Amino acid sequence: xxxxxAVVVDDVSKRFRLYRERNQSLKAALMRGRRAxxxxxxxxxxxxxxxxxxxTFGLVGENGSGKSTLMKCMARILQPDRGSVRVNxxxxxxxxxxxxxxxxxxxxxxxxxxxxxxxxxxxxxxAKFDEIVEFAGLGQFIDQPVKNYSNGMYVRLGFSVxxxxxxxxxxxxxxxxxxxxxxQRKCNEKFADLKAAGKTIVLVSHNLSAVHxxxxxxxxxxxxxxxxxxxxxxxVDEYMSTVQIDRVEDVETGGNRWGSGEGRIEKVxxxxxxxxxxxxxxxxxxxxxxxxxxxDEPIPRPVFGLAIHTLDGTHVTGPxxxxxxxxxxxxxxxxxxxxxxxxxxxxxxxxDITASLYDYACLHPYDFRHHVLRxxxxxxxPHESYGVVSLGGSWRVPGVDPAx
Amino acid sequence: MTTLTExxxxxxxxxxxxxxxxxxxxxxxxxxxxxSLLNPLATLLIFSLVFRFFMRVxxxxxxxxxxQNYALFLSCGLLPWNYFTNSVSGSIGTLVGNxxxxxxxxxxxxxxxxxxxxxxxVSLLIEMGILLxxxxxxxxxxxxxxxxxxxxxxxxxxxxAGLSLIFSVLNVFFRDVQHLVGIVFQAWLYLTPVIYPITLxxxxxxxxxxxxxxxxxxxxxxxxxxxxxxRDVLYDLRWPELNDIGYLALVSVATFFIGLTVFNRLxxxxxxxx
Numbered sequence: 001x002x003x004x005x006a007v008v009v010d011d012v013s014k015r016f017r018l019y020r021e022r023n024q025s026l027k028a029a030l031m032r033g034r035r036a037x038x039x040x041x042x043x044x045x046x047x048x049x050x051x052x053x054x055x056t057f058g059l060v061g062e063n064g065s066g067k068s069t070l071m072k073c074m075a076r077i078l079q080p081d082r083g084s085v086r087v088n089x090x091x092x093x094x095x096x097x098x099x100x101x102x103x104x105x106x107x108x109x110x111x112x113x114x115x116x117x118x119x120x121x122x123x124x125x126x127a128k129f130d131e132i133v134e135f136a137g138l139g140q141f142i143d144q145p146v147k148n149y150s151n152g153m154y155v156r157l158g159f160s161v162x163x164x165x166x167x168x169x170x171x172x173x174x175x176x177x178x179x180x181x182x183x184q185r186k187c188n189e190k191f192a193d194l195k196a197a198g199k200t201i202v203l204v205s206h207n208l209s210a211v212h213x214x215x216x217x218x219x220x221x222x223x224x225x226x227x228x229x230x231x232x233x234x235x236v237d238e239y240m241s242t243v244q245i246d247r248v249e250d251v252e253t254g255g256n257r258w259g260s261g262e263g264r265i266e267k268v269x270x271x272x273x274x275x276x277x278x279x280x281x282x283x284x285x286x287x288x289x290x291x292x293x294x295x296d297e298p299i300p301r302p303v304f305g306l307a308i309h310t311l312d313g314t315h316v317t318g319p320x321x322x323x324x325x326x327x328x329x330x331x332x333x334x335x336x337x338x339x340x341x342x343x344x345x346x347x348x349x350x351x352d353i354t355a356s357l358y359d360y361a362c363l364h365p366y367d368f369r370h371h372v373l374r375x376x377x378x379x380x381x382p383h384e385s386y387g388v389v390s391l392g393g394s395w396r397v398p399g400v401d402p403a404x
Numbered sequence: 405m406t407t408l409t410e411x412x413x414x415x416x417x418x419x420x421x422x423x424x425x426x427x428x429x430x431x432x433x434x435x436x437x438x439x440s441l442l443n444p445l446a447t448l449l450i451f452s453l454v455f456r457f458f459m460r461v462x463x464x465x466x467x468x469x470x471x472q473n474y475a476l477f478l479s480c481g482l483l484p485w486n487y488f489t490n491s492v493s494g495s496i497g498t499l500v501g502n503x504x505x506x507x508x509x510x511x512x513x514x515x516x517x518x519x520x521x522x523x524x525x526v527s528l529l530i531e532m533g534i535l536l537x538x539x540x541x542x543x544x545x546x547x548x549x550x551x552x553x554x555x556x557x558x559x560x561x562x563x564x565a566g567l568s569l570i571f572s573v574l575n576v577f578f579r580d581v582q583h584l585v586g587i588v589f590q591a592w593l594y595l596t597p598v599i600y601p602i603t604l605x606x607x608x609x610x611x612x613x614x615x616x617x618x619x620x621x622x623x624x625x626x627x628x629x630x631x632x633x634x635r636d637v638l639y640d641l642r643w644p645e646l647n648d649i650g651y652l653a654l655v656s657v658a659t660f661f662i663g664l665t666v667f668n669r670l671x672x673x674x675x676x677x678x
Contacts (some may be wrong), residue, residue, distance in 0.1 A: 016676060055567035075511040079672040091510075102424055104431040113424055116417045117511050253635065 089168025
């Protein structure tokens with residue numbers, strides 16, 4: 001591995017024109033004069049960094065932060081208005097799988113077409129054809145028109161062609177999550193192979209754990225400006241903490257929620273020492289977290305889970321009913337489950353509760369309620385000044401009687 | 405080395421995109437490829453009927469080949485004309501039609517236009533091949549004129565490609581280009597001596613007291629010269645005049661390079677405008 005940069009992003013700015021009244025007809029253009037009513041919007045501003053050769057590099061940022069725009073500039077799909085992007089070697093961009101497929105043509109014809117759009121020669125394609133089909137797992141369907149393919153087949157074939165382009169620099173935008181689990185594993189192996197072969201990979205993802213696991217370094221974009229560039233771990237930590245703080249506003253409205261909804265978490269309550277709902281408890285109080293559920297149909301072996309986060313996003317604890325083997329065969333109708341905590345060892349501060357209802361394999365969310373409840377902890381016993389929890393330890397110090 | 409491999413993969417991509425155009429053009433139609441021949445044949449039949457028999461366009465026998473056949477006379481103009489309009493109107497939609505490809509992948513954008521022109525070029529070559537056989541059957545010895553015919557096709561292709569580049573990219577910014585061009589083509593057909601001989605246009609015409617050299621003005625239209633030159637070679641079996649060839653070469657090469665320049669200037673913004 002050399003330290004020659006594979007990608008040099010040099011002071012790149014990209015402007016988009018937002019047309020309030022778009023001149024898409026000549027008449028409009030003539031009537032209004034040459035210029036349309038345009039608002040300018042800088043999607044990227046003076047972004048500079050280098051991606052070292054052979055490294056895996058992540059781009060993180062919220063929606064609209066400019067990471068996809070930057071990726072498209074690297075892929076030469078967009079031209080920066082200022083600055084330049086230089087890439088040493090052959091680039092392949094996985095922005096959308098099967099983007100060049102023609103629905104009426106067969107899989108075979110599309111492999112050759114798509115491959116050559118991505119820059120692969122006919123001879124190389126012919127040599128790799130079997131491998132491509134094998135990887136996509138299409139078998140005899142390869143001679144069918146791709147419009148008859150399932151979504152999964154389509155995407156797998158697209159991925160298979162793109163990954164076999166054998167690029168020096170691979171740009172990947174949020175496409176890691178394709179196909180079933182087996183195909184996912186194959187994809188990840190392929191990425192690992194490319195990485196081992198010294199190829200450079202640039203990854204745009206919302207999936208922070210993917211960035212954390214795969215990337216060496218990462219850049220964090222915020223509103224088109226490079227906020228930070230550092231080892232991936234550090235970026236993910238920093239990013240998580242700010243994003244969590246931003247999300248606190250959601251809590252008033254119940255936070256984010258997703259799931260298939262056959263079974264629902266109607267309400268989550270924190271019960272204080274008196275057994276009454278409370279929004280404030282003291283360190284050391286006996287408390288209960290009560291999850292009210294409502295199942296529209298019998299849910300086999302439901303798993304309830306809770307998570308408690310500090311405001312800066314630290315995951316303090318995450319108990320669930322599967323870990324303690326408290327899973328009933330099935331549950332239906334309305335009711336509640338309780339988590340007894342006696343005493344609560346959280347130190348003073350503000351905490352958010354997330355509650356979830358999953359199937360036994362913990363793959364299918366029936367209901368997931370992010371930050372559904374917020375509560376405060378006031379000083380109590382034991383009293384400790386630092387940290388998030390008390391582990392309930394006791395000091396043995398010469399000259400001090402522990403019983404006192 | 406890089407430019408060589410780049411050139412090779414570019415030409416391969418052009419080949420593949422052209423194949424895609426050809427394959428998808430007649431997919432799922434029962435007659436398939438036959439349509440590419442039936443279409444011009446039908447136009448030929450209708451025009452011959454209307455203009456030869458209803459309108460009675462008078463066609464003098466050719467001075468050099470002695471041939472006097474309206475359908476053949478018409479074909480010499482109609483095939484290049486169809487190639488011209490089909491290519492340009494096809495190209496106008498091609499960037500918008502391939503928006504997804506442009507937004508998600510990188511490759512030289514002009515290849516989309518070129519592949520469309522190339523697919524119509526394939527049709528033209530097949531049609532021309534058949535037309536040559538028909539001319540032979542009618543006793544016109546066209547074989548020695550094939551090289552001249554090919555030169556004309558190359559020049560026409562440059563002209564067609566140049567206009568296709570300009571209109572296709574303009575259409576991305578102003579969608580009414582496609583409608584406008586449709587109307588312009590209708591008028592242009594009748595301004596071009598496709599269905600009538602150029603001798604029908606008087607040498608001069610007095611308009612508001614000004615003596616206009618009408619025929620000369622008519623011949624400024626490059627398509628008029630193209631049709632004339634194709635007719636010279638196939639129908640009359642004679643060399644087109646040198647100034648015709650010179651004019652066509654100049655216009656074609658200039659159009660092509662203007663097209664490339666306009667296209668390259670605007671194509672950088674395609675992915676965001678589509």
